[in-house]
Amino acid sequence: MFATQRRGRIVLMAAALSIGALLLTSCSTSGGTTSGANPDTKPKAAGGPFGTFKGEDLTLSRWAGDPWTSGQQAAATAWNKATGGKLTISAVPYENLHDKQALTLSSGNSDYDILYVHPSWFGEFAKAGYLAPISKDLADPKRNPSGFSAASYLPSVLSQGAYKGTQYCLPDFVSTIVVGYRTDLFQAAGLSAPKTTSDIIKDAAILNGKNGVSGIVMPGKATGAVSDVFSSLLTAQGNWWYNAAGTKDTLNDQAATKALDFYTKAAKYAPTGLLNMAVDDAATVAAQGKAAMVVDTTPSLSALEDPSKSTTVGKWAYVPIEFTANKPGGELIYWDWCIAATSKNKDAAYSFLQYYTDTEQQAKVALAASTLGATKSFYTDKDVTSKLPFLPAVNSALSNANPQPSLAAWPGIQTNIEVAVEQAIQGKLTVAQGVAAMHTALKALAG
Amino acid sequence: MTTTYRSRSSWDRGGRRLGRAMIAVPAVLLAALIFGPLIYSIVLSLYKWQITDINSGKAFTGLSNYVQLFTDPKVLNAVGNTLLYVVGSVGVELVLGFIIASALFDLTKGRRLANSLILLPMIIAPVITALIWRYMLDPQFGLVSQVLALIGINGGVAFFGSSNLALPSLMLVDIWQWTPFVVLILHAGMLGISEEQFEAARIDGAGRLRILRSIVLPGIAPQILLVLLFRTMDTYRIFDTVFVLTRGGPGISTETIGLYTYQTGFSFFNLGYAMALGVFILVTVAIISGFYLRLLRRREVFQ
């Protein structure tokens, strides 16, 4: 019996030891301290970041995906070198980003300084107090290049990063949905450039099936892109899902019918497996010469002009979506970059955001990844405009734009809308039933 | 088993004390890591909330999340898809696993090498499995379509892109990944059958198939039920490969209950309802497992 007790103690000791070891490993991470920082230092070279932040460790939370992650990594490296700070990028899959961020920020132990915030959860985060206001920094002449202020951004985009009158975020990654078409194939078939959606359907029917090339390709998998395309189709007809307050269904039956009709007809001339194609799959199909036309987000279309991914470089021309000639439209897709309310390095975080969203860095991102900056001067930058083949199409589409939905209820609604589109394509729902299903989905706006 | 204890009371007292000591710490760990969080999530299923509410006020809604669960047509669809998935994958895995394990059992040489290679799929993370099969079954550029094109079938097959094929294609992925597990367990069971039984059968002049049916099959009944139990438990809550490969589409043709729960909580931010769905999964899977356990006991193999 005595022996048993002694052995029991050994077991307990082993348990205590292993728990102790666990605690030790948990204590081994410790944060750096701030020292010798001056946020007001002017950049050494024009276009460089403001301030010096020696000894400051920053973490940026974003979703993973190239070329955007690596592009931002390059900007971070340059920023680190110029300011002496250390910005690390923490990238997780987009699908998990919201829960990861929300949980981390709710804990109060967050080490996030800069956040990528998607429109659909911007309101939620701002309301919960997770984001730091940015207006003061934006107005501070000591922390911005001369002449740079809130007015330097496109107002329609910048305003998406404001909640109840306070500016929280700086935007970049402006894009929309446009139509790409193969100039060589169109020429060979004696077709002129497609102007309207009915031209697109007509041309797709003609070009479909020649030499294994499909007429048209677009996203068909319910990952958000189907909704982006459909939103652009609505916008081009002057319609939108909901009212300005985001509380009431304003979907017009006629517009929705025409949009869904376009989607289902186009799907007839699309390659096999359309319903499992995300934006990148659709772009890859087009880039590999398997479709004569492509409807997709502009960042995905960068694959068409990238020689390492495309066999059709230089064969593409781009037009905006138009139902009626000369009435283009598109959904305004954008990203918001915000500073975490719990950040201990807010000045440094602002320095990076200003640097990153300003025209010079955005021009680099644009060339690498085909997304556009949100500053006005970006659109007059000669270097950019001459090298982005789809810029005119994007510009004209965005002349009539609705911003990507930023309602908390939207992700759920969006999935139901995309399911309706997919079922209409499969013929499980008629177009009228599909539109009715969209109205049903939009009922969640009220809840 | 029960007969092995001597009735010397001091031993039993020592055994009881040691038993208590051995159980105490792990029990605390289990309580803290599983049952505490589980109870918390049952409590949370009575509220309407999203992650940002976690430390602030949540709206108490009683059983309304559960009421919604029983009136939600998507739940019915998801449970239907899930049951199809479970029956289809586990059924094929079991039959195929039995055939492969029997063949492996009768190999004269190279059994160890074959065994090691067969295990490969089950050691691969689901996220990587999904990646592999997303490429393999891609209608334009995947290996399967490339091979089909070589024999003259052009244009590819929409494995994940058609309502009729998507769920079977997902099952195919499950079968690829988990048949090796079934082989491993069933093969181990076969190795445990005593040689005397085979000897006796051979003397009786029984053929190979006869031996398989009358000796091997009954001999590995416990392993078969074990495999059924574990595979059913795991396929019933499948979501990771489905999420990457089809995200429930086309339409809702591959939406499983695990995927719907995950999306409700983490894509649609409705965590209260997701917790209720999680409890629903747990309760239903416990009922199914209880059924299996009763089977196990009736066959007098559960000790």
Place this chain on the structure above:
Amino acid sequence: MTSSAVAKRKRRPRDAWVIACYVVIAIFLIWVLVPVVTVAINSFKMPSAIFTSTPQLIFTPTLQNYAKVFGELNFAEYLGNSVVVAVGSTALSLVFGVPFAYALARLPIRGREWWARLILFSRMVPAVALVVPMFVLFDQLHLTGTYASLILAHTSFNLPIVIWLMRSFFEELPPELEEAALVDGAGRFGAFWRVAVPLTTPGMAATAVLCVIFSWNEFLFALVLSNQDTETVPVGVSSFIGSVSIDWGGSSAAAIVAIIPIFILGFAAQRFLVRGLTFGGVKG
């Protein structure tokens, strides 16, 4: 039982049946290996060689994808983190699970069946239901982002496995051996520590390998509870699968890098796996 299995192996004629068995195994091996080999080949290809309409067996191999995985993505760090978490949670699960299993199998404890059912039940709880509460728990303890939280989270599913498997291994042991030790005055703990534990090492090895595999592949807990210094391999691989663009070459290379260590472990421990599971008989 193991000896008879060995004895059985020698006298089997090389007849049509055996040949058929080889054919079946060969076909199955092709089915098992082709997807993995394809991805392995892709990991040496540029994107333009991956996206083709016919299989491309002749191509210029590139190490660019691997350079990216180890350079830009710093995969060595993910691998290190995965090793720490997998070894940690396996060790913790064994340290606590083996005595528990022994108590269930051998010691006169109250509510034995009740405990066994509880263990099985704990294996059924879906991770989706646990991950948020667990985050809250670890957050209160200021453990989020540490190895400790990941090790403990993975212990939550490995501990029931250890208990479940080890219990059947202990039950398979002939009780006479421990009784003899008791007669020699070893005491209950002595019978466990000096007799039962050494005799079940193959089973324990098999269990440990399974625990390492499960921990190595776990994604959801690893994602939510880690920070950028403690992220494990599956989190690293998934960061290749962007929703806007998937880097096929890079993700293939990452997949291969993630598979190789665990495959080597599985290969090396294969005999333990089979022997361990045979030995225990894997009773329900």
